[in-house]
Amino acid sequence: MKQLSDQKTGPTPRSNPISIEHVTKSYGGAVVVDDLSFVVKPGRVTGFLGPNGAGKSTTMKILLGLASPTGGQATIGGFAYGELADPTGTVGASVESDAFHPGRSGRNHLRILADATDTPAERVDEVLELVELSGAANRRAGAYSLGMKQRLGLAAALLCDPPVLVLDEPGNGLDPQGIRTLRNLLRSRAAEGNTVFVSSHLLGEVEQLADDVVVINQGRLVTQGSLTDLQQSASLVRAASLEALQVTLEAAGGVVESGQPNTLVVRGLSLDEIGEQAFRAGIALHELSRHNDSLEDRFFAWTGDPAGGTPRSNPKEEL
Amino acid sequence: MNTLRTIRAEVRKLTSTKMPLAFLAVLVVIGAANATAVAFGTDMDGSKTFISTAADQQSLMAFAANAFVIAGLFGAMAVAREYGHGTVVLTFLTTPRRPKAVLAQLAAVFGAGGMVGLVGAGLIAGSVAVGLTATDYGFMVSLADLAQVLAASTFAGGAGAVLGAGIGALVRNTGGAVTGTIVLLIILPPLAIQAVSEAASWIPNTLANVVSGVDNAVGMGAAIAAIGLWALVPAAIGLVAVTRRDVV
Numbered sequence: 001m002k003q004l005s006d007q008k009t010g011p012t013p014r015s016n017p018i019s020i021e022h023v024t025k026s027y028g029g030a031v032v033v034d035d036l037s038f039v040v041k042p043g044r045v046t047g048f049l050g051p052n053g054a055g056k057s058t059t060m061k062i063l064l065g066l067a068s069p070t071g072g073q074a075t076i077g078g079f080a081y082g083e084l085a086d087p088t089g090t091v092g093a094s095v096e097s098d099a100f101h102p103g104r105s106g107r108n109h110l111r112i113l114a115d116a117t118d119t120p121a122e123r124v125d126e127v128l129e130l131v132e133l134s135g136a137a138n139r140r141a142g143a144y145s146l147g148m149k150q151r152l153g154l155a156a157a158l159l160c161d162p163p164v165l166v167l168d169e170p171g172n173g174l175d176p177q178g179i180r181t182l183r184n185l186l187r188s189r190a191a192e193g194n195t196v197f198v199s200s201h202l203l204g205e206v207e208q209l210a211d212d213v214v215v216i217n218q219g220r221l222v223t224q225g226s227l228t229d230l231q232q233s234a235s236l237v238r239a240a241s242l243e244a245l246q247v248t249l250e251a252a253g254g255v256v257e258s259g260q261p262n263t264l265v266v267r268g269l270s271l272d273e274i275g276e277q278a279f280r281a282g283i284a285l286h287e288l289s290r291h292n293d294s295l296e297d298r299f300f301a302w303t304g305d306p307a308g309g310t311p312r313s314n315p316k317e318e319l
Numbered sequence: 320m321n322t323l324r325t326i327r328a329e330v331r332k333l334t335s336t337k338m339p340l341a342f343l344a345v346l347v348v349i350g351a352a353n354a355t356a357v358a359f360g361t362d363m364d365g366s367k368t369f370i371s372t373a374a375d376q377q378s379l380m381a382f383a384a385n386a387f388v389i390a391g392l393f394g395a396m397a398v399a400r401e402y403g404h405g406t407v408v409l410t411f412l413t414t415p416r417r418p419k420a421v422l423a424q425l426a427a428v429f430g431a432g433g434m435v436g437l438v439g440a441g442l443i444a445g446s447v448a449v450g451l452t453a454t455d456y457g458f459m460v461s462l463a464d465l466a467q468v469l470a471a472s473t474f475a476g477g478a479g480a481v482l483g484a485g486i487g488a489l490v491r492n493t494g495g496a497v498t499g500t501i502v503l504l505i506i507l508p509p510l511a512i513q514a515v516s517e518a519a520s521w522i523p524n525t526l527a528n529v530v531s532g533v534d535n536a537v538g539m540g541a542a543i544a545a546i547g548l549w550a551l552v553p554a555a556i557g558l559v560a561v562t563r564r565d566v567v
Contacts (some may be wrong), residue, residue, distance in 0.1 A: 036333055037492075061565070061566065061567075064412060065411070065415045066408060066411060066412075066565065066566040067565035067566065068565060082415035082416065084415075086411060087362045087413070087415050088413050091412075093412055095408060096405045096408050098404075098405065099404065099405035099406055099408050100399065100404060100405075100406065101332075101335075101336055101401075101404045101406055102404065103336040103337055103338075104332075104335050104336055105335070108331070108335040109406075111331060111335075112332055112335070112409075113328070113329045113413060114437065115324060115328035115331050116325055116327075116328035116413040116414065117324070117329045117413055118324050147463060150460055156409065177513060205339065
């Protein structure tokens with residue numbers, strides 16, 4: 001198989017951060033991606049989250065040179081995709097779950113890629129085995145289930161053993177076993193120092209998979225950072241005088257929500273700051289602790305609730 | 320080497336579906352119809368003068384004009400389906416420089432269209448030979464003329480496929496690409512002749528017959544160049560469109 005170090009120019013193996021810098025994309029008058037900037041680090045799995053139509057797929061297509069940005073740039077290891085000396089040896093991508101000719105077998109689909117990338121034919125069988133599709137390799141891709149198509153897309157992305165993976169909704173249609181296999185595979189790739197960038201709307205799956213998340217909504221960055229930090233960015237406060245405490249904390253810049261009975265969930269202030277504010281106001285605290293939100297709770301807080309609500313706070317300030 | 324790899328991948332795309340078999344079946348049906356016509360068909364007066372001379376038989380075998388249209392449809396479908404099925408995404412991921420990817424695709428389609436033309440002309444020549452066995456006439460076309468018919472059909476097939484591929488890349492929809500190819504090659508030429516009678520010498524049908532050696536409306540070099548232009552202009556427009564457009 002091709003060695004990654006064969007690249008004459010371009011990034012060195014295992015050091016390929018993805019950088020989205022002030023990327024804007026508009027179609028006609030509609031702005032789909034709006035001044036978006038973030039970095040995806042090597043050695044970590046980064047989940048790319050946002051509601052339908054948030055601009056995730058467009059951003060990925062811009063990253064992969066499939067769409068041109070109206071402004072800004074997207075690079076992999078400092079190079080635009082089209083400038084990489086060995087694009088498929090550097091980046092494995094799956095951005096369309098059904099990008100197959102329905103009359104072509106899965107094996108032939110991969111052999112075409114192998115031809116184009118000068119990858120030995122044996123590697124085709126290896127990746128088919130890896131994604132557990134060997135048994136159906138000679139069947140028409142048009143007869144595949146959605147999950148099988150996802151596996152074939154993943155096989156295509158892994159064909160050249162690239163240090164960067166860019167996958168758009170790879171968990172769609174996978175059965176629980178397939179999701180677990182995918183999760184283990186992506187986590188092991190990241191553990192080896194590879195860059196793994198995965199969009200998904202399966203929040204529970206991202207919660208188990210991702211080290212970092214990037215959240216966008218309406219084309220704009222909502223938040224990014226370590227998933228653990230983001231989930232712990234809230235504090236739980238229990239006190240006798242909640243109303244007075246809420247006024248005090250909001251005056252200090254905190255975003256305060258009612259939690260369970262006799263508790264407040266506070267964002268935008270550290271534990272120390274909350275304690276000091278309460279002390280100055282003479283309010284006795286019965287409990288002050290980190291509050292771990294589920295990713296789903298956080299997601300709706302960042303992007304607005306499913307009923308059409310608006311984001312409850314400016315999450316950038318939470319970081 | 321990269322270009323050869325890309326062309327090899329494009330050839331595998333064309334050969335890993337059943338579309339070539341479908342076109343081969345069409346060619347076989349045309350050949351069978353031709354053999355039947357030669358064996359049992361007559362002129363209006365009941366004679367078989369339409370096969371009585373070497374020139375008549377060569378005209379019967381001149382498949383280049385048909386090859387241009389049939390291969391045009393082949394190229395249009397092959398390329399438009401790639402856009403329709405989204406497999407072009409993988410093409411552009413493996414070959415991000417789109418002009419290179421499109422040129423490799425055109426090269427592969429040119430070869431496949433040439434095969435359509437060659438096989439079609441071979442089947443037609445064979446069918447004429449078979450049909451003649453049922454008549455009082457023998458096979459009179461010289462080897463050189465037969466070679467010219469085969470070569471002309473091969474070239475016309477390749478050119479037609481490139482034309483179709485250009486339309487396919489531009490339209491990106493199989494139905495639209497097929498319709499566009501039919502409009503350009505079958506519907507527009509008669510209209511152009513009605514508007515400007517001199518255009519008759521430059522329509523694909525006439526040009527294909529010139530390179531097949533059964534018409535002399537224009538010189539051989541001019542005919543070859545004109546067929547090339549018929550193919551390259553749509554291909555160039557398609558290439559520019561593909562280069563500038565987002566893959567959505």
